[in-house]
Amino acid sequence: MSIQVDFKHAESFVQDCEFEAIAPQVALAHEMLHNRTGIGNDYIGWLTLPTDYDREEFRRIESVAKQIQSDSDVLIVIGIGGSYLGARAAIEFLKSQHYNVLPKETPDIYFAGNTISPASLKELLMICKGKRVSINIISKSGTTIEPAIAFRVLKDFLEKEYGKEEARKRIYCTTDKAEGTLKQLADAEGYETFIIPDNIGGRYSVLTAVGLLPIAVCGADITAMMQGAADAQQAYNNTQLKENPCYQYAALRNILNRKGKDIELLVSYEPCYTMMCEWWKQLYGESEGKEQKGIFPASAIFSTDLHSIGQYIQEGKRTIFETVVLFEKPKYDILVKNSLDNADGLNFLQGKPVSYINQKAFEGTVLAHHDGGVPNIVIQVSDFSEYSLGYLIYFFEKACAVSGYLLGVNPFNQPGVESYKKNMFALLDKPGYEDAKQQLKARLKK
Ligand code: PA5
Numbered sequence: 001m002s003i004q005v006d007f008k009h010a011e012s013f014v015q016d017c018e019f020e021a022i023a024p025q026v027a028l029a030h031e032m033l034h035n036r037t038g039i040g041n042d043y044i045g046w047l048t049l050p051t052d053y054d055r056e057e058f059r060r061i062e063s064v065a066k067q068i069q070s071d072s073d074v075l076i077v078i079g080i081g082g083s084y085l086g087a088r089a090a091i092e093f094l095k096s097q098h099y100n101v102l103p104k105e106t107p108d109i110y111f112a113g114n115t116i117s118p119a120s121l122k123e124l125l126m127i128c129k130g131k132r133v134s135i136n137i138i139s140k141s142g143t144t145i146e147p148a149i150a151f152r153v154l155k156d157f158l159e160k161e162y163g164k165e166e167a168r169k170r171i172y173c174t175t176d177k178a179e180g181t182l183k184q185l186a187d188a189e190g191y192e193t194f195i196i197p198d199n200i201g202g203r204y205s206v207l208t209a210v211g212l213l214p215i216a217v218c219g220a221d222i223t224a225m226m227q228g229a230a231d232a233q234q235a236y237n238n239t240q241l242k243e244n245p246c247y248q249y250a251a252l253r254n255i256l257n258r259k260g261k262d263i264e265l266l267v268s269y270e271p272c273y274t275m276m277c278e279w280w281k282q283l284y285g286e287s288e289g290k291e292q293k294g295i296f297p298a299s300a301i302f303s304t305d306l307h308s309i310g311q312y313i314q315e316g317k318r319t320i321f322e323t324v325v326l327f328e329k330p331k332y333d334i335l336v337k338n339s340l341d342n343a344d345g346l347n348f349l350q351g352k353p354v355s356y357i358n359q360k361a362f363e364g365t366v367l368a369h370h371d372g373g374v375p376n377i378v379i380q381v382s383d384f385s386e387y388s389l390g391y392l393i394y395f396f397e398k399a400c401a402v403s404g405y406l407l408g409v410n411p412f413n414q415p416g417v418e419s420y421k422k423n424m425f426a427l428l429d430k431p432g433y434e435d436a437k438q439q440l441k442a443r444l445k446k
Contacts, residue, residue, distance in 0.1 A: 246402070286417070325381060
């Protein structure tokens with residue numbers, strides 16, 4: 001077992017009978033998922049992906065990653081939402097938030113197309129000038145405006161730098177196997193293409209080429225990552241709530257939600273987990289936040305954020321519960337040295353590893369927050385390896401699907417995401433949006 005879930009800091013907030021009451025609902029959610037009878041069942045390819053992924057494509061991903069490592073100083077990964085967050089989260093988790101500036105033999109990796117900020121694109125162009133650049137454009141629909149705009153700009157940059165023919169060899173597309181404008185463009189231009197399976201939605205796609213190609217480029221062992229996910233697939237294929245920590249997490253967050261805990265704060269004591277929190281926020285927010293229901297997914301890095309939102313967590317509105325992701329082995333450690341003048345009064349910590357102090361910060365905080373009325377779920381992960389990451393990803397994906405079914409929503413669609421797009425396209429004079437445009441303009445003028 002690469003991860004363990006500890007509920008002891010949440011137990012006083014729930015009764016055994018609440019677990020007993022929800023157990024049959026969990027068993028039903030398991031059946032719906034595994035028999036593919038639940039709502040949204042067209043999108044559960046991720047459930048068995050760790051064991052039935054396309055081996056031929058996987059080898060191609062590894063070989064293209066090696067190619068990019070050998071001919072590029074910079075890889076630009078263009079995508080948004082599910083076509084962005086998983087890769088960035090994994091790279092920062094496995095390597096560092098400072099991956100690009102730390103000494104290494106693999107290319108820098110920048111992410112574009114996840115914002116419409118012109119400054120962010122312009123800065124990227126400045127970074128790329130004079131460097132050997134490759135692009136991985138990722139979009140399942142191929143029509144998402146943020147990555148499409150970034151791709152226009154960066155493709156133009158590449159073609160000017162290298163000429164069309166060389167640029168073509170440096171552009172890799174990850175998209176739908178048959179449909180969408182990106183697929184058409186890739187076919188027309190002859191770009192090397194990877195497939196996003198039909199039955200896997202964006203936020204569940206990190207273990208497809210969407211995540212695996214950029215992750216492999218940073219030098220990570222994607223085989224170990226898939227093995228971790230495969231072992232989690234087996235470990236969590238158990239309908240019994242008592243024996244399945246993944247389902248216990250899904251059940252407990254629903255029990256807490258039914259008692260007015262509307263906000264889940266995912267917490268880590270490691271800054272390299274920041275983007276994993278962002279990935280998790282999309283996974284849970286997009287899966288559950290619908291039909292006026294859902295737990296609002298928020299995140300914090302401690303102890304950093306104890307100095308900003310710590311006051312609210314301790315004493316604000318009692319609608320929060322926390323899920324803390326802890327690591328048994330730190331990535332690195334540093335010992336506190338003796339100081340001759342002891343000006344800061346910290347000599348009592350002499351010889352102690354900084355990881356020990358971080359651990360005590362966690363222990364002090366979990367007890368304080370518990371006493372302040374904040375239930376805490378603690379997920380213990382053994383280390384920062386690819387294997388553990390794959391395991392953790394699968395844990396959260398499966399818990400999310402079961403949790404969505406417990407909540408009574410379709411955890412695999414995201415109808416609400418279209419609303420802002422519709423308005424934006426109308427205001428941008430996209431053909432076909434004329435009626436909506438008049439109404440929106442009138443409202444903005446008021
Ligand atoms: O989870 C999702 O489905 C979304 O976040 C999408 O991944 C995101 O909107 C990007 O879509 P696409 O890959 O079609 O460009």
